[in-house]
Amino acid sequence: MSQNEVSKAIFNILEKELKNINKLIPIDLLRSIEKKVAPDLDKIIEKSGYVKKSKYDSLNAIAQKLEERIAVLEKN
16 A cells, blocks of 8 residues: 555545534635645654655666666676
């Protein structure tokens, strides 16, 4: 399960549990709260060992480039 999916699942659970409050609070306010809480939630999830796919792809590309450079240096 990707980090984004985990975040969405957590927010869905919170939204489901707060359904009665949802009737009193506008959806825009809930989305605003989500935007403010999401970065902190992402940090907590990353501490558990998960990263976003985009971050993984970026790090993987950097690692591959470094491996290629090392291979070239070893040939010389």
